[in-house]
Amino acid sequence: MESIPFGLAALVTLFSALRVVRSPNLVHAALWLGLALLGTAALFAVLGASFLAGVQVLLYIGGVMTLTLVGIMITRRHDGLNVPAESIGHVRAGVVSVALFAVLAWAISATPGLDAAPLGPDATTQDIGHALVGTHVLAFEVVSMLLLAAMLGAIVIARRKDPAPHAVTHLHVPATAVREAAE
Amino acid sequence: MTLSSCLVLASALFSIGIYGLLTRRQAIAVLLSVELMANAANLVFASFGHFRGGPTGQTFALFAVALTVAEVAVGLALVILFYRSHGDTQVDLARELRQ
Amino acid sequence: MNELVHGALYxxxxxxxxxxxxxxxxxxxxxxxxxxxQRLGPTIVGPAGLLQPFADIIKLLQKEDIVPRDADRGLFDLAPILAVVCSLGVAAVIPFSPSIIASDLDVGVLWVLGIGGLMVIPTFAAGWGSNNKFALLGAMRAIAQSVSYGVPLVLAVLVPVVLSGSLSISGIVAWQAQHHWFAVWPIVPGLPAFVIFFLAMLAESNRIPFDIPEAESELVAGITTEYTGAKFTLFYMAEYVHTLVGSALGAALFFGGWDGPFAPGLHWMVLKTLTLFVLIYWVRWSLLRFRADQLMRLCWTWLTPIGVALLLVSAAWVTFGGTN
Structure with a gap:
């Protein structure tokens, strides 16, 4: 009975992932990624990882997607509405990715004993909390320091030091207005 | 829904991400493909967590999510810096070690 | 299967x-x-103007649906639908009475924060897909405001979570029914946390005094500039729904939800939700709009540090046996 939501979520995720890598418009690709992340959150929920599903929606879609969309807005604003995202080497990359998938699928099917029934009940949020401050407390503290370092690093790297960028040469008025308003 | 079907799904997602990583020429599009691959890895963690019991699967996946968010933040900051010096975010333009 | 039917019905x-x-x-x-x-308000349509909402909605729905020629049709059409979905989806985990809840998730608070945070997507889609510089500016301001005020919102919502030890909203309400409402006792993390939650919720729904993304004097209509007719009605409705559901959430998290001095039930929840709803209108029609930098300063230099301090106080409260 669990297979129906699993199959649906898997289909949505795979279809959205294909649209992410094949869509010619960058903004559309970013939004398809949002749907793929939502599909992955649904898969987490079907797998009983409800806390992880909630965190996935909150952090990935609410955080990473927002960052990506703002990044697209800042770096591609003189393209207008259709932000082109060209791609080359489809055949070679297609061969590589299909070969990779074939190897992985063969390795999974050749491993014995994978399809046993679930060993125990799913971990609740309390279990995860105990694990985070119990067994894995060192990793927890290190990850928090890493997040602080990443935040500071991103701010320092992206901080504007020059008065204006020199590379953008031909501008029409609306784009200038947008750029000035963005600063 | 068995463990091997979940793992095959994660492998498919990972392969799609590799395809995107190899074909895309825009830096942000490459970042999107990297996100797909990270999601595939998280799916593997969550599947093992469900089928083998214990909180370790979800805990590892949580750490992976935190690390990926940090990586995207720094990556986008680098892309913005690149855009300011080159005027375009094509990965082919990143040829010199310094301007 | 039973949960699916229950969820769909409720x-x-x-x-x-x-x-x-x-x-x-x-x-x-x-x-x-x-x-x-000091004026009367609508009086003509129906007795005491009671049919005015129907007149408004009929007027909005019968307007022509204009789509700009170079707009991105997919994003343009998707945005109002997603806005309503994100606003309405939050209400799925709020207990309106001991038995009326659509889906009793055990990570209900995470669901609320996640679905509320999804609101960034329709904002961006509307701003970018309209092919209009005013809409794009409004979208950028709205996204910045939404992301910034998400931080104090999460911190304020974590206070009842820590004090009651449960991530499910029905669990938090049940705990308050057994012990005491969080805005009343412990008053130090409880009441300031409610104030921060209230302000953050106002900012997330773009209500005055935080409605710079849709300020008519500056941005025409922000992200809804190019929208007409039914799609504009959906955005309009999404904002109201967001406000009402935010009031319901505040009533459930900080004021005990369906709990009351006598006969706990749906009526108490309705009473508290509508009180907060009226409070939001009161604030809206009394105060002036914040400037964008004042708004950001309020968030980052006041609300966020106080929120972190309140979280620490509530953690200390629980550790040293305040809730027993």
Whole structure:
């Protein structure tokens, strides 16, 4: 009975992932990624990882997607509405990715004993909390320091030091207005 | 829904991400493909967590999510810096070690 | 299967109730605003203007649906639908009475924060897909405001979570029913946390005093500039729904939800939600709009540090046996 939501979520995720890598418009690709992340959150929920599903929606879609969309807005604003995202080497990359998938699928099917029934009940949020401050407390503290370092690093790297960028040469008025308003 | 079907799904997602990583020429599009691959890895963690019991699967996946968010933040900051010096975010333009 | 049917049934019920309340809320806001400004408000359509919301909605729905020629049709059409979905989806985990809840998730608070945070996507889609510089500016301001005020929102919502030890909203309400409402006792993390939650919720729904993304004097109509007719109605409705559901959430998290001095039930929840709803209107028609930098300064230099301090206080409260 669990297979129906699993199959649906898997289909949505795979279809959205294909649209992410094949869509010619960058903004559309970013939004398809949002749907793929939502599909992955649904898969987490079907797998009983409800806390992880909630965190996935909150952090990935609410955080990473927002960052990506703002990044697209800042770096591609003189393209207008259709932000082109060209791609080359489809055949070679297609061969590589299909070969990779074939190897992985063969390795999974050749491993014995994978399809046993679930060993125990799913971990609740309390279990995860105990694990985070119990067994894995060192990793927890290190990850928090890493997040602080990443935040500071991103701010320092992206901080504007020059008065204006020199590379953008031909501008029409609306784009200038947008750029000035963005600063 | 068995463990091997979940793992095959994660492998498919990972392969799609590799395809995107190899074909895309825009830096942000490459970042999107990297996100797909990270999601595939998280799916593997969550599947093992469900089928083998214990909180370790979800805990590892949580750490992976935190690390990926940090990586995207720094990556986008680098892309913005690149855009300011080159005027375009094509990965082919990143040829010199310094301007 | 039983949960699916239960969820669908109660979800439809709750969604219908919310949308009906919104319809009456439109009338109430016009009358309330009129009285605050020493005038009568709508009086012509129906007795005491009671049919005014229907007149408004019929007027909006029968307008021509204009789509700009170079707009991105997919994004343009998707945005209002997603906005309503994100606003209404939050109500799925709020217990309106001990038995009325659409889906009793054990990570309900995470669901609320996640679905509320999804609101960034329709904002961006509307701003970018309209192919209009005013809409894009409004979208950028709205996204910056939404992301910034998400931080104090999460911190404020974590205070009842820590104090009650449960991530499910029905668990938090049940805990408050057994012990005491969080805004009343412990008063130090509880009441300031509610104030921060209230301000953050106002900012997330773009209500005055935080409505710079849709300020008419500056941005025409922000992200909804190019929208007409039914799609504009959806955005309009999404904002009201967001406000009402935010009030319901505040009533459940900080004021005990369906709990009351006698006969706990749906009526207490409705009373508290509508009180907060009226409070939001009161603030809206009394205060001036914050400037963008004042808004950001309020968030980052006041609300966020106080929120972190409140979280620490509530953690200390629980550790040293305050809740027993």
């Amino acid at each position: 979800g439809t019920l709750i969604a219908t109730a919310i949308l009906s309340t919104i319809a009456m809320g439109i009338w109430f806001e016009r009358k309330f605003a009129g009285r605050m400004q």
